[in-house]
Amino acid sequence: MRNRGRWVLAALVVSLMLAGATAAGGQVATGPPTAVGSGGAVATIDRLATEAATAVLRRGGNAVDAAVTAAAVLGVVEPFSCGPGGGGFMVIRRAGDGRVTTIDHRETAPAAMRPDSFLESGQPLPFNDARFSGLSVGVPGTVAGWAEALESYGTMSLAQVLEPAIRIATGGFVIDQVFFDQIRQNLDYFDDLPATARLFLDPDGTPRDVGTVFRNPELARTYTLIARLGPAGFYRVIAPFIVDAVRRPLVFPSANHRWRPGVMTLADLARYVAPERAPTHVTYRGLDVYGMGPPSSGGSTVGEALNILEGYDLAALSTEEVWHLMLEASRYAFADRNAYIADPAFFPVPLRGLLSDGFAAQRRSLITDRAAPSPVPPGNPYPFEGSGSAPGQAADAATRSGSTTHISVTDGAGNAVSYTFTIESLGGNGMVVPGFGFLLNNELTDFTFTSTTDPNRVEGGKRPRSSMAPTIVLRDGAPLLVVGSPGGSMIITTVLQILVDRLDRGTPLPAAIAAPRASQRNTPATVAEPAFLLTPEAEALRRRGHVFTTTPEIGAANGIELLGGGRVLAAAEPVRRGGGSAMVESPGS
Ligand code: GLU
Secondary structure, X not given: OOOOOOOOOOHHHHHHXXXXXXXXXXXXXXXXXXXXXXXXEEEEOOHHHHHHHHHHHXXXXXXXHHHHHXXXXXXXXXXXXXXXXXXXXXXXXXXXXXXXXXXXXXXXXXXXXXXXXOEEOOXXXXXXXXXXXXXXXXXXXXXXXXXXXXXXXXXXOHHXXXXXHHHHHHHOEEOOHHHHHHHHHHHHHHOOOHHHHHHHEOOOOOEOOXXXXXXXXXXXXXXXXXXXXXHHHHHHHHHXXXXXXXXXXXXXOOXXXXXXXXXXXXXXHHOOOOOEEOOEEEEEOOEEEEEOOOOEOHHHHHHHXXXXXXXXXXXXXXXXXXXXXXXXXXXXXXXXXXXXXXXXXXXXXXXXXXXXXXXXXXXXXXXXXXXXXXXXXXXXXXXXXXXXXXXXXXXXXXXXXXXXXXXXXXXXXXXXXXXXXXXXXXXXXXXXXXXXXXXXXOHHHHXXXXXXXXXOOOOOOOOOOEOOOOXXXXXXXXEEEEEEOOOOOHHHHHHHHHHHHHHOOOOOHHHHHHOOOEEOOOOOOEEEOHHHHOOHXXXXXXXXXXXXXXXXXXOOOEEEEEXXXXXXXXXXXXXXXXXXXXXXXEEOX
Protein backbone atom coordinates (compact mmCIF):
# COMPACT_ATOMS: atom_id res chain seq x y z
CA MET A 1 0.00 0.00 0.00
CA ARG A 2 1.46 3.24 -1.12
CA ASN A 3 0.58 5.61 1.64
CA ARG A 4 4.29 5.58 2.22
CA GLY A 5 3.60 6.14 5.90
CA ARG A 6 2.14 9.49 5.19
CA TRP A 7 0.42 10.16 8.41
CA VAL A 8 -0.60 13.71 8.94
CA LEU A 9 1.71 15.04 11.56
CA ALA A 10 0.57 16.79 14.63
CA ALA A 11 2.91 16.77 17.55
CA LEU A 12 0.32 15.26 19.82
CA VAL A 13 -0.06 12.19 17.70
CA VAL A 14 3.56 11.26 17.25
CA SER A 15 3.02 8.38 19.62
CA LEU A 16 -0.04 7.29 17.67
CA MET A 17 2.03 7.43 14.52
CA LEU A 18 4.63 5.20 16.03
CA ALA A 19 1.86 2.78 16.83
CA GLY A 20 0.88 2.83 13.15
CA ALA A 21 -2.21 4.97 13.31
CA THR A 22 -3.15 8.13 11.46
CA ALA A 23 -3.78 11.47 13.01
CA ALA A 24 -6.79 12.10 10.86
CA GLY A 25 -8.87 8.98 11.00
CA GLY A 26 -7.25 6.73 13.55
CA GLN A 27 -6.81 4.14 10.82
CA VAL A 28 -3.63 2.28 10.19
CA ALA A 29 -1.64 3.71 7.37
CA THR A 30 -1.80 0.61 5.24
CA GLY A 31 -4.91 -0.93 3.83
CA PRO A 32 -6.29 -2.94 0.94
CA PRO A 33 -6.03 -1.59 -2.61
CA THR A 34 -9.57 -2.80 -3.26
CA ALA A 35 -12.80 -1.68 -1.62
CA VAL A 36 -16.43 -2.67 -2.19
CA GLY A 37 -19.58 -1.01 -0.94
CA SER A 38 -22.09 1.60 -1.96
CA GLY A 39 -22.26 5.35 -2.55
CA GLY A 40 -19.22 7.04 -4.01
CA ALA A 41 -15.76 5.58 -4.53
CA VAL A 42 -12.19 6.79 -4.87
CA ALA A 43 -8.94 5.22 -6.09
CA THR A 44 -5.54 6.93 -6.17
CA ILE A 45 -1.88 6.01 -5.63
CA ASP A 46 -1.89 7.43 -2.10
CA ARG A 47 -3.90 6.77 1.02
CA LEU A 48 -3.98 10.36 2.25
CA ALA A 49 -5.34 11.51 -1.10
CA THR A 50 -7.96 8.75 -1.20
CA GLU A 51 -8.96 9.43 2.41
CA ALA A 52 -9.33 13.16 1.85
CA ALA A 53 -11.47 12.62 -1.25
CA THR A 54 -13.63 10.01 0.46
CA ALA A 55 -14.19 12.40 3.37
CA VAL A 56 -15.40 15.02 0.89
CA LEU A 57 -17.89 12.53 -0.58
CA ARG A 58 -19.12 11.66 2.92
CA ARG A 59 -19.65 15.36 3.62
CA GLY A 60 -21.87 15.64 0.56
CA GLY A 61 -19.35 16.84 -2.00
CA ASN A 62 -19.64 15.47 -5.51
CA ALA A 63 -17.12 13.51 -7.57
CA VAL A 64 -15.56 16.68 -9.02
CA ASP A 65 -15.06 18.18 -5.53
CA ALA A 66 -13.50 14.90 -4.38
CA ALA A 67 -11.24 14.59 -7.43
CA VAL A 68 -9.79 18.07 -6.98
CA THR A 69 -9.35 17.39 -3.25
CA ALA A 70 -7.38 14.23 -4.03
CA ALA A 71 -5.36 16.05 -6.69
CA ALA A 72 -4.35 18.81 -4.30
CA VAL A 73 -3.22 16.26 -1.71
CA LEU A 74 -1.28 14.35 -4.36
CA GLY A 75 0.47 17.62 -5.17
CA VAL A 76 1.79 17.52 -1.59
CA VAL A 77 2.61 13.83 -1.17
CA GLU A 78 3.55 13.03 -4.81
CA PRO A 79 5.48 16.21 -5.64
CA PHE A 80 7.67 14.46 -8.20
CA SER A 81 4.66 13.27 -10.24
CA CYS A 82 2.21 16.15 -10.16
CA GLY A 83 1.28 19.47 -8.58
CA PRO A 84 0.40 23.06 -9.36
CA GLY A 85 3.44 23.34 -11.63
CA GLY A 86 2.02 20.86 -14.16
CA GLY A 87 -1.12 20.08 -16.11
CA GLY A 88 -3.61 17.36 -16.94
CA PHE A 89 -6.83 16.12 -18.44
CA MET A 90 -10.10 15.52 -16.61
CA VAL A 91 -12.98 13.52 -18.10
CA ILE A 92 -16.28 14.14 -16.32
CA ARG A 93 -19.64 12.35 -16.62
CA ARG A 94 -22.43 14.47 -15.23
CA ALA A 95 -25.22 12.91 -13.27
CA GLY A 96 -27.78 15.52 -14.24
CA ASP A 97 -27.95 15.21 -18.01
CA GLY A 98 -25.63 12.22 -18.46
CA ARG A 99 -23.31 14.32 -20.62
CA VAL A 100 -19.60 13.50 -20.79
CA THR A 101 -17.16 16.38 -21.12
CA THR A 102 -13.47 17.04 -20.63
CA ILE A 103 -11.33 19.81 -19.23
CA ASP A 104 -8.04 20.28 -21.05
CA HIS A 105 -5.52 21.88 -18.74
CA ARG A 106 -2.44 20.81 -20.61
CA GLU A 107 0.62 23.00 -20.26
CA THR A 108 1.15 25.44 -23.11
CA ALA A 109 4.32 26.59 -24.84
CA PRO A 110 5.21 30.23 -24.17
CA ALA A 111 4.48 32.46 -27.16
CA ALA A 112 8.17 32.92 -27.91
CA MET A 113 8.87 29.19 -28.37
CA ARG A 114 9.85 28.18 -31.91
CA PRO A 115 10.22 24.87 -33.78
CA ASP A 116 14.00 25.13 -33.32
CA SER A 117 13.98 26.21 -29.67
CA PHE A 118 15.52 22.89 -28.58
CA LEU A 119 18.15 22.89 -31.34
CA GLU A 120 21.71 24.11 -30.94
CA SER A 121 23.97 24.36 -34.00
CA GLY A 122 21.15 22.64 -35.86
CA GLN A 123 21.22 19.63 -33.56
CA PRO A 124 18.49 18.74 -31.04
CA LEU A 125 19.60 18.98 -27.42
CA PRO A 126 20.10 15.66 -25.63
CA PHE A 127 16.93 14.88 -23.66
CA ASN A 128 18.34 15.72 -20.23
CA ASP A 129 19.77 19.04 -21.43
CA ALA A 130 16.35 19.93 -22.83
CA ARG A 131 14.51 18.67 -19.76
CA PHE A 132 16.61 20.26 -17.01
CA SER A 133 16.24 23.79 -18.31
CA GLY A 134 13.83 26.72 -18.37
CA LEU A 135 13.01 25.85 -21.97
CA SER A 136 11.06 22.70 -21.18
CA VAL A 137 8.55 24.43 -18.89
CA GLY A 138 5.05 24.81 -20.27
CA VAL A 139 2.68 27.36 -18.75
CA PRO A 140 1.13 25.27 -15.95
CA GLY A 141 -2.53 24.37 -16.36
CA THR A 142 -3.37 22.53 -13.15
CA VAL A 143 -4.76 25.43 -11.14
CA ALA A 144 -6.89 26.69 -14.04
CA GLY A 145 -8.17 23.15 -14.57
CA TRP A 146 -9.18 22.73 -10.94
CA ALA A 147 -10.92 26.09 -10.91
CA GLU A 148 -12.74 25.37 -14.16
CA ALA A 149 -13.85 21.93 -13.00
CA LEU A 150 -15.15 23.21 -9.67
CA GLU A 151 -16.88 26.21 -11.14
CA SER A 152 -18.64 24.30 -13.90
CA TYR A 153 -19.26 20.93 -12.28
CA GLY A 154 -18.36 21.03 -8.58
CA THR A 155 -20.31 22.14 -5.54
CA MET A 156 -17.45 23.33 -3.33
CA SER A 157 -15.04 26.26 -3.43
CA LEU A 158 -11.32 26.05 -4.11
CA ALA A 159 -10.78 27.03 -0.47
CA GLN A 160 -12.82 24.05 0.73
CA VAL A 161 -11.17 21.45 -1.47
CA LEU A 162 -7.64 22.74 -0.84
CA GLU A 163 -8.03 22.59 2.95
CA PRO A 164 -6.87 18.96 3.45
CA ALA A 165 -3.83 19.54 1.23
CA ILE A 166 -2.89 22.69 3.12
CA ARG A 167 -3.22 20.78 6.38
CA ILE A 168 -0.98 17.95 5.17
CA ALA A 169 1.61 20.30 3.62
CA THR A 170 1.79 22.20 6.92
CA GLY A 171 1.72 19.25 9.31
CA GLY A 172 3.91 17.02 7.22
CA PHE A 173 4.12 13.32 6.52
CA VAL A 174 6.75 10.66 7.00
CA ILE A 175 9.15 10.06 4.13
CA ASP A 176 9.21 6.49 2.88
CA GLN A 177 11.57 4.60 0.59
CA VAL A 178 9.69 5.47 -2.62
CA PHE A 179 9.85 9.20 -1.88
CA PHE A 180 13.54 8.88 -0.98
CA ASP A 181 14.30 6.96 -4.17
CA GLN A 182 12.49 9.55 -6.29
CA ILE A 183 14.78 12.24 -4.86
CA ARG A 184 17.85 10.04 -5.27
CA GLN A 185 17.00 9.46 -8.93
CA ASN A 186 17.21 13.23 -9.50
CA LEU A 187 19.99 14.03 -7.04
CA ASP A 188 22.62 14.94 -9.62
CA TYR A 189 20.35 17.74 -10.89
CA PHE A 190 18.43 18.65 -7.72
CA ASP A 191 21.69 19.51 -5.95
CA ASP A 192 22.47 22.15 -8.59
CA LEU A 193 19.61 24.40 -7.47
CA PRO A 194 19.35 26.12 -4.06
CA ALA A 195 15.53 26.12 -3.95
CA THR A 196 15.24 22.46 -4.91
CA ALA A 197 18.05 21.37 -2.63
CA ARG A 198 16.55 23.25 0.31
CA LEU A 199 13.24 21.48 -0.10
CA PHE A 200 14.26 17.93 -0.93
CA LEU A 201 17.82 17.47 0.39
CA ASP A 202 19.36 17.34 3.84
CA PRO A 203 22.09 19.89 4.60
CA ASP A 204 24.71 17.28 3.72
CA GLY A 205 23.34 17.14 0.18
CA THR A 206 21.75 13.69 0.45
CA PRO A 207 18.00 13.02 0.01
CA ARG A 208 15.79 13.67 3.03
CA ASP A 209 15.95 10.55 5.17
CA VAL A 210 13.37 7.80 5.21
CA GLY A 211 11.33 7.97 8.40
CA THR A 212 11.72 11.72 8.90
CA VAL A 213 8.85 14.16 8.59
CA PHE A 214 8.56 16.14 5.39
CA ARG A 215 6.79 19.47 5.67
CA ASN A 216 6.22 21.92 2.83
CA PRO A 217 4.94 25.20 4.33
CA GLU A 218 5.79 27.01 1.10
CA LEU A 219 3.42 24.78 -0.86
CA ALA A 220 0.82 25.37 1.88
CA ARG A 221 1.34 29.08 1.19
CA THR A 222 0.87 28.54 -2.55
CA TYR A 223 -2.39 26.66 -1.95
CA THR A 224 -3.52 29.30 0.55
CA LEU A 225 -2.99 32.05 -2.02
CA ILE A 226 -5.04 30.08 -4.53
CA ALA A 227 -7.72 29.38 -1.91
CA ARG A 228 -8.01 33.09 -1.16
CA LEU A 229 -7.60 34.62 -4.60
CA GLY A 230 -8.66 31.85 -6.97
CA PRO A 231 -6.59 31.22 -10.13
CA ALA A 232 -5.32 34.83 -9.93
CA GLY A 233 -3.36 33.74 -6.86
CA PHE A 234 -1.34 31.56 -9.22
CA TYR A 235 -1.50 33.24 -12.63
CA ARG A 236 -0.93 36.77 -11.27
CA VAL A 237 0.62 36.64 -7.79
CA ILE A 238 2.92 33.64 -8.13
CA ALA A 239 3.44 34.22 -11.87
CA PRO A 240 6.41 36.63 -11.55
CA PHE A 241 8.26 34.08 -9.43
CA ILE A 242 7.61 31.34 -12.00
CA VAL A 243 8.81 33.58 -14.81
CA ASP A 244 11.90 34.46 -12.85
CA ALA A 245 12.69 30.81 -12.10
CA VAL A 246 12.27 29.89 -15.77
CA ARG A 247 14.14 32.82 -17.30
CA ARG A 248 16.97 33.14 -14.78
CA PRO A 249 17.63 29.70 -13.34
CA LEU A 250 19.23 30.20 -9.94
CA VAL A 251 22.05 27.65 -9.66
CA PHE A 252 24.84 27.04 -7.20
CA PRO A 253 28.29 28.06 -8.43
CA SER A 254 29.19 24.40 -7.92
CA ALA A 255 26.45 23.20 -10.31
CA ASN A 256 27.71 20.50 -12.64
CA HIS A 257 25.12 21.11 -15.37
CA ARG A 258 24.24 23.99 -17.63
CA TRP A 259 20.66 25.14 -17.00
CA ARG A 260 19.47 26.90 -20.13
CA PRO A 261 17.01 29.75 -19.55
CA GLY A 262 13.46 29.68 -20.90
CA VAL A 263 11.36 32.37 -22.54
CA MET A 264 8.12 32.38 -20.51
CA THR A 265 6.54 35.76 -19.80
CA LEU A 266 3.90 37.12 -17.44
CA ALA A 267 1.61 37.47 -20.44
CA ASP A 268 1.94 33.73 -21.15
CA LEU A 269 0.67 32.99 -17.64
CA ALA A 270 -2.02 35.67 -17.68
CA ARG A 271 -3.55 34.33 -20.90
CA TYR A 272 -3.64 30.64 -19.90
CA VAL A 273 -7.05 28.99 -20.32
CA ALA A 274 -8.30 25.48 -19.58
CA PRO A 275 -10.84 24.82 -22.33
CA GLU A 276 -13.69 22.39 -22.05
CA ARG A 277 -13.55 20.00 -25.00
CA ALA A 278 -15.72 17.24 -26.38
CA PRO A 279 -14.51 13.79 -25.35
CA THR A 280 -13.52 11.11 -27.84
CA HIS A 281 -16.19 8.47 -28.21
CA VAL A 282 -16.28 4.96 -29.60
CA THR A 283 -18.74 2.18 -29.04
CA TYR A 284 -17.27 -1.15 -28.01
CA ARG A 285 -19.37 -4.31 -27.55
CA GLY A 286 -22.41 -2.13 -27.09
CA LEU A 287 -20.78 0.10 -24.48
CA ASP A 288 -19.83 3.77 -24.86
CA VAL A 289 -16.16 4.50 -24.27
CA TYR A 290 -15.26 8.16 -23.64
CA GLY A 291 -11.69 9.47 -23.52
CA MET A 292 -9.49 12.50 -23.89
CA GLY A 293 -9.16 14.02 -27.32
CA PRO A 294 -6.31 16.07 -28.80
CA PRO A 295 -3.93 17.41 -27.66
CA SER A 296 -3.93 14.05 -25.91
CA SER A 297 -3.56 10.98 -28.05
CA GLY A 298 -5.09 8.89 -25.25
CA GLY A 299 -8.71 8.77 -26.36
CA SER A 300 -8.04 8.43 -30.08
CA THR A 301 -5.40 5.72 -29.75
CA VAL A 302 -7.29 3.61 -27.21
CA GLY A 303 -10.42 4.18 -29.32
CA GLU A 304 -8.81 3.19 -32.63
CA ALA A 305 -7.31 0.05 -31.08
CA LEU A 306 -10.70 -0.91 -29.60
CA ASN A 307 -12.36 -0.34 -32.99
CA ILE A 308 -9.80 -2.66 -34.60
CA LEU A 309 -10.29 -5.29 -31.88
CA GLU A 310 -14.05 -5.14 -32.08
CA GLY A 311 -13.75 -7.09 -35.34
CA TYR A 312 -12.65 -10.19 -33.42
CA ASP A 313 -14.56 -12.35 -30.98
CA LEU A 314 -11.91 -11.96 -28.31
CA ALA A 315 -13.98 -13.76 -25.67
CA ALA A 316 -13.74 -16.93 -27.76
CA LEU A 317 -9.98 -16.76 -28.36
CA SER A 318 -7.03 -18.05 -26.34
CA THR A 319 -5.04 -15.69 -24.11
CA GLU A 320 -2.16 -15.84 -26.56
CA GLU A 321 -4.38 -14.99 -29.53
CA VAL A 322 -5.89 -12.06 -27.64
CA TRP A 323 -2.41 -10.79 -26.81
CA HIS A 324 -1.28 -11.09 -30.41
CA LEU A 325 -4.27 -9.12 -31.68
CA MET A 326 -3.97 -6.51 -28.93
CA LEU A 327 -0.27 -5.95 -29.67
CA GLU A 328 -0.97 -5.68 -33.40
CA ALA A 329 -3.95 -3.35 -32.93
CA SER A 330 -1.88 -1.04 -30.74
CA ARG A 331 1.04 -1.22 -33.20
CA TYR A 332 -1.16 0.16 -36.00
CA ALA A 333 -2.98 2.61 -33.76
CA PHE A 334 0.36 4.02 -32.59
CA ALA A 335 1.56 4.48 -36.17
CA ASP A 336 -1.51 6.65 -36.69
CA ARG A 337 -1.15 8.44 -33.38
CA ASN A 338 2.43 9.37 -34.16
CA ALA A 339 1.47 10.74 -37.55
CA TYR A 340 -1.75 12.56 -36.84
CA ILE A 341 -2.16 13.67 -33.23
CA ALA A 342 -1.05 17.13 -32.17
CA ASP A 343 -2.65 20.25 -30.73
CA PRO A 344 -5.78 20.70 -32.88
CA ALA A 345 -5.32 24.49 -32.83
CA PHE A 346 -2.13 23.98 -34.86
CA PHE A 347 -2.73 20.81 -36.88
CA PRO A 348 -5.97 19.60 -38.45
CA VAL A 349 -6.26 16.31 -36.60
CA PRO A 350 -8.36 13.84 -38.66
CA LEU A 351 -10.08 12.61 -35.51
CA ARG A 352 -13.29 11.50 -37.15
CA GLY A 353 -11.38 9.40 -39.65
CA LEU A 354 -9.10 7.90 -37.02
CA LEU A 355 -12.09 6.83 -34.92
CA SER A 356 -14.25 5.60 -37.81
CA ASP A 357 -15.19 1.97 -38.21
CA GLY A 358 -14.18 2.14 -41.87
CA PHE A 359 -10.62 3.19 -41.05
CA ALA A 360 -10.44 0.53 -38.32
CA ALA A 361 -11.51 -2.10 -40.85
CA GLN A 362 -8.73 -0.98 -43.19
CA ARG A 363 -6.14 -1.19 -40.42
CA ARG A 364 -7.53 -4.55 -39.22
CA SER A 365 -7.12 -6.01 -42.70
CA LEU A 366 -3.34 -5.57 -42.34
CA ILE A 367 -3.17 -7.82 -39.28
CA THR A 368 -1.93 -11.35 -39.95
CA ASP A 369 -1.12 -14.17 -37.57
CA ARG A 370 2.49 -12.93 -37.47
CA ALA A 371 3.90 -9.85 -35.76
CA ALA A 372 4.29 -7.05 -38.31
CA PRO A 373 7.83 -5.69 -38.52
CA SER A 374 7.80 -2.21 -36.96
CA PRO A 375 7.70 0.61 -37.63
CA VAL A 376 4.60 0.10 -39.77
CA PRO A 377 3.59 3.17 -41.78
CA PRO A 378 0.56 5.22 -40.77
CA GLY A 379 -2.71 4.63 -42.59
CA ASN A 380 -4.74 7.26 -44.36
CA PRO A 381 -7.73 8.31 -42.28
CA TYR A 382 -8.57 11.29 -44.52
CA PRO A 383 -11.01 9.49 -46.83
CA PHE A 384 -12.97 8.68 -43.67
CA GLU A 385 -13.03 12.39 -42.81
CA GLY A 386 -14.50 13.34 -46.15
CA SER A 387 -11.18 14.99 -47.09
CA GLY A 388 -8.48 13.85 -49.50
CA SER A 389 -5.43 15.55 -48.00
CA ALA A 390 -2.19 13.68 -47.66
CA PRO A 391 -1.13 11.94 -44.45
CA GLY A 392 1.21 13.84 -42.16
CA GLN A 393 4.75 12.80 -41.52
CA ALA A 394 5.30 10.03 -39.00
CA ALA A 395 7.04 10.93 -35.76
CA ASP A 396 9.14 8.68 -33.58
CA ALA A 397 7.12 6.73 -31.08
CA ALA A 398 7.86 8.05 -27.62
CA THR A 399 9.46 5.35 -25.53
CA ARG A 400 10.15 7.21 -22.32
CA SER A 401 8.27 6.58 -19.17
CA GLY A 402 7.93 9.40 -16.69
CA SER A 403 5.85 10.30 -13.69
CA THR A 404 2.17 11.31 -13.63
CA THR A 405 -0.70 10.10 -11.47
CA HIS A 406 -4.32 9.10 -11.98
CA ILE A 407 -7.45 9.65 -9.87
CA SER A 408 -10.75 7.76 -10.31
CA VAL A 409 -13.83 9.04 -8.47
CA THR A 410 -17.56 8.37 -8.59
CA ASP A 411 -20.31 9.65 -6.33
CA GLY A 412 -23.64 8.26 -5.29
CA ALA A 413 -25.52 10.61 -7.61
CA GLY A 414 -23.91 9.22 -10.77
CA ASN A 415 -21.17 11.75 -11.42
CA ALA A 416 -17.88 10.19 -12.46
CA VAL A 417 -14.40 11.68 -12.86
CA SER A 418 -11.38 10.17 -14.57
CA TYR A 419 -8.44 12.48 -14.05
CA THR A 420 -4.78 12.10 -15.05
CA PHE A 421 -2.29 14.86 -14.30
CA THR A 422 1.45 15.26 -14.35
CA ILE A 423 4.61 17.34 -14.38
CA GLU A 424 5.92 15.00 -17.17
CA SER A 425 9.21 13.40 -16.05
CA LEU A 426 9.57 12.18 -12.48
CA GLY A 427 10.74 15.40 -10.82
CA GLY A 428 9.60 17.58 -13.73
CA ASN A 429 12.32 19.96 -14.89
CA GLY A 430 13.95 19.85 -11.44
CA MET A 431 13.24 23.49 -10.56
CA VAL A 432 11.31 24.33 -7.40
CA VAL A 433 9.85 27.82 -7.66
CA PRO A 434 11.73 29.62 -4.85
CA GLY A 435 9.40 30.37 -1.95
CA PHE A 436 6.44 28.39 -3.32
CA GLY A 437 7.34 24.75 -2.74
CA PHE A 438 6.41 23.12 -6.05
CA LEU A 439 8.33 21.71 -8.98
CA LEU A 440 7.90 22.99 -12.51
CA ASN A 441 7.00 20.67 -15.36
CA ASN A 442 9.13 19.71 -18.35
CA GLU A 443 6.04 19.10 -20.49
CA LEU A 444 7.50 20.78 -23.58
CA THR A 445 9.77 17.79 -24.10
CA ASP A 446 6.53 16.00 -25.08
CA PHE A 447 6.77 17.96 -28.32
CA THR A 448 8.65 16.17 -31.08
CA PHE A 449 11.42 18.68 -30.48
CA THR A 450 13.88 16.85 -32.69
CA SER A 451 11.88 17.89 -35.79
CA THR A 452 10.87 21.29 -37.12
CA THR A 453 8.26 19.82 -39.50
CA ASP A 454 6.42 17.21 -37.45
CA PRO A 455 2.76 18.00 -36.63
CA ASN A 456 3.83 17.83 -32.96
CA ARG A 457 6.76 20.25 -33.44
CA VAL A 458 7.34 23.05 -30.92
CA GLU A 459 5.34 26.22 -31.56
CA GLY A 460 4.47 29.20 -29.39
CA GLY A 461 1.06 28.90 -27.72
CA LYS A 462 0.78 25.20 -28.61
CA ARG A 463 0.09 22.25 -26.30
CA PRO A 464 2.38 19.24 -26.65
CA ARG A 465 0.85 15.90 -27.58
CA SER A 466 0.06 13.78 -24.54
CA SER A 467 -0.62 10.09 -23.98
CA MET A 468 -2.77 10.54 -20.92
CA ALA A 469 -5.88 8.42 -21.29
CA PRO A 470 -8.44 9.07 -18.56
CA THR A 471 -11.38 6.92 -19.60
CA ILE A 472 -15.05 6.49 -18.66
CA VAL A 473 -17.17 3.61 -19.96
CA LEU A 474 -20.96 3.86 -19.90
CA ARG A 475 -23.52 1.11 -20.24
CA ASP A 476 -26.95 2.27 -21.32
CA GLY A 477 -25.89 5.81 -20.45
CA ALA A 478 -24.85 5.01 -16.87
CA PRO A 479 -21.26 4.77 -15.59
CA LEU A 480 -19.80 1.26 -15.72
CA LEU A 481 -16.04 1.81 -15.50
CA VAL A 482 -13.66 4.64 -14.69
CA VAL A 483 -10.01 3.90 -15.42
CA GLY A 484 -6.65 5.53 -16.08
CA SER A 485 -2.92 5.22 -15.42
CA PRO A 486 0.43 6.98 -15.44
CA GLY A 487 3.22 5.62 -17.62
CA GLY A 488 4.09 7.94 -20.51
CA SER A 489 2.98 6.52 -23.83
CA MET A 490 2.51 3.15 -22.11
CA ILE A 491 -0.57 4.72 -20.49
CA ILE A 492 -2.42 3.98 -23.70
CA THR A 493 -1.56 0.29 -23.85
CA THR A 494 -2.16 -0.07 -20.11
CA VAL A 495 -5.69 1.31 -20.39
CA LEU A 496 -6.34 -0.79 -23.51
CA GLN A 497 -5.16 -3.95 -21.76
CA ILE A 498 -7.37 -3.31 -18.73
CA LEU A 499 -10.43 -2.65 -20.90
CA VAL A 500 -9.90 -5.82 -22.96
CA ASP A 501 -9.21 -7.88 -19.85
CA ARG A 502 -12.31 -6.61 -18.09
CA LEU A 503 -14.76 -6.27 -20.97
CA ASP A 504 -13.81 -9.19 -23.23
CA ARG A 505 -12.22 -11.70 -20.91
CA GLY A 506 -14.27 -11.12 -17.80
CA THR A 507 -11.22 -10.56 -15.60
CA PRO A 508 -12.25 -8.83 -12.36
CA LEU A 509 -11.08 -5.20 -12.34
CA PRO A 510 -8.52 -5.62 -9.50
CA ALA A 511 -6.89 -8.54 -11.35
CA ALA A 512 -6.96 -6.62 -14.64
CA ILE A 513 -5.15 -3.74 -12.89
CA ALA A 514 -2.60 -6.09 -11.34
CA ALA A 515 -1.96 -8.22 -14.46
CA PRO A 516 1.54 -8.40 -16.01
CA ARG A 517 1.82 -5.97 -18.90
CA ALA A 518 3.29 -5.63 -22.34
CA SER A 519 3.25 -2.53 -24.50
CA GLN A 520 3.59 -2.34 -28.30
CA ARG A 521 3.91 1.20 -29.67
CA ASN A 522 5.06 0.65 -33.25
CA THR A 523 8.62 -0.08 -32.23
CA PRO A 524 10.52 -3.21 -33.35
CA ALA A 525 10.41 -4.66 -29.82
CA THR A 526 7.44 -4.86 -27.48
CA VAL A 527 8.28 -3.66 -23.97
CA ALA A 528 7.16 -6.10 -21.27
CA GLU A 529 7.32 -6.50 -17.53
CA PRO A 530 9.47 -9.39 -16.26
CA ALA A 531 6.34 -11.21 -15.02
CA PHE A 532 4.83 -11.08 -18.51
CA LEU A 533 7.95 -12.63 -20.00
CA LEU A 534 7.51 -15.60 -17.68
CA THR A 535 4.02 -16.39 -19.02
CA PRO A 536 3.48 -19.18 -21.57
CA GLU A 537 1.91 -16.57 -23.85
CA ALA A 538 5.21 -14.69 -24.14
CA GLU A 539 6.90 -17.79 -25.55
CA ALA A 540 4.04 -18.42 -27.99
CA LEU A 541 4.12 -14.78 -29.09
CA ARG A 542 7.85 -15.05 -29.82
CA ARG A 543 7.05 -17.90 -32.20
CA ARG A 544 4.80 -15.47 -34.09
CA GLY A 545 7.69 -13.06 -34.48
CA HIS A 546 7.13 -10.78 -31.48
CA VAL A 547 10.38 -9.52 -29.97
CA PHE A 548 10.48 -8.34 -26.36
CA THR A 549 12.58 -6.01 -24.26
CA THR A 550 11.90 -5.57 -20.59
CA THR A 551 11.22 -2.80 -18.11
CA PRO A 552 10.51 -3.21 -14.39
CA GLU A 553 7.02 -1.63 -14.31
CA ILE A 554 4.41 -0.51 -16.81
CA GLY A 555 1.79 1.91 -15.48
CA ALA A 556 0.19 2.05 -12.04
CA ALA A 557 -3.48 2.12 -12.91
CA ASN A 558 -6.59 2.46 -10.83
CA GLY A 559 -10.27 2.33 -11.54
CA ILE A 560 -13.82 2.03 -10.34
CA GLU A 561 -16.54 -0.37 -11.48
CA LEU A 562 -20.24 0.15 -10.88
CA LEU A 563 -21.38 -3.37 -10.11
CA GLY A 564 -25.11 -2.80 -10.37
CA GLY A 565 -27.71 -2.76 -7.63
CA GLY A 566 -26.03 0.26 -6.04
CA ARG A 567 -22.77 -1.60 -5.45
CA VAL A 568 -19.43 -0.11 -6.32
CA LEU A 569 -15.88 -1.48 -6.49
CA ALA A 570 -12.81 0.74 -6.22
CA ALA A 571 -9.49 -0.79 -7.25
CA ALA A 572 -6.02 0.71 -6.98
CA GLU A 573 -2.72 -0.68 -8.18
CA PRO A 574 -1.66 -3.22 -5.54
CA VAL A 575 2.14 -3.29 -6.05
CA ARG A 576 3.60 -0.99 -8.70
CA ARG A 577 4.97 2.32 -7.37
CA GLY A 578 4.47 0.96 -3.90
CA GLY A 579 0.74 0.32 -4.43
CA GLY A 580 -2.28 2.60 -4.15
CA SER A 581 -5.38 3.10 -2.06
CA ALA A 582 -9.07 2.50 -2.80
CA MET A 583 -12.05 3.43 -0.63
CA VAL A 584 -15.81 3.57 -0.92
CA GLU A 585 -18.18 5.96 0.76
CA SER A 586 -20.12 3.19 2.54
CA PRO A 587 -18.03 0.04 2.88
CA GLY A 588 -19.62 -3.38 3.04
CA SER A 589 -19.70 -6.41 0.79
N1 GLU B 1 3.86 13.81 -20.15
C1 GLU B 1 3.26 12.55 -20.44
C2 GLU B 1 2.03 12.71 -21.30
O1 GLU B 1 1.38 13.69 -21.23
C3 GLU B 1 2.87 11.84 -19.21
C4 GLU B 1 4.07 11.50 -18.43
C5 GLU B 1 4.06 10.08 -17.97
O2 GLU B 1 3.05 9.49 -17.64
O3 GLU B 1 5.12 9.52 -17.92
O4 GLU B 1 1.73 11.84 -22.04
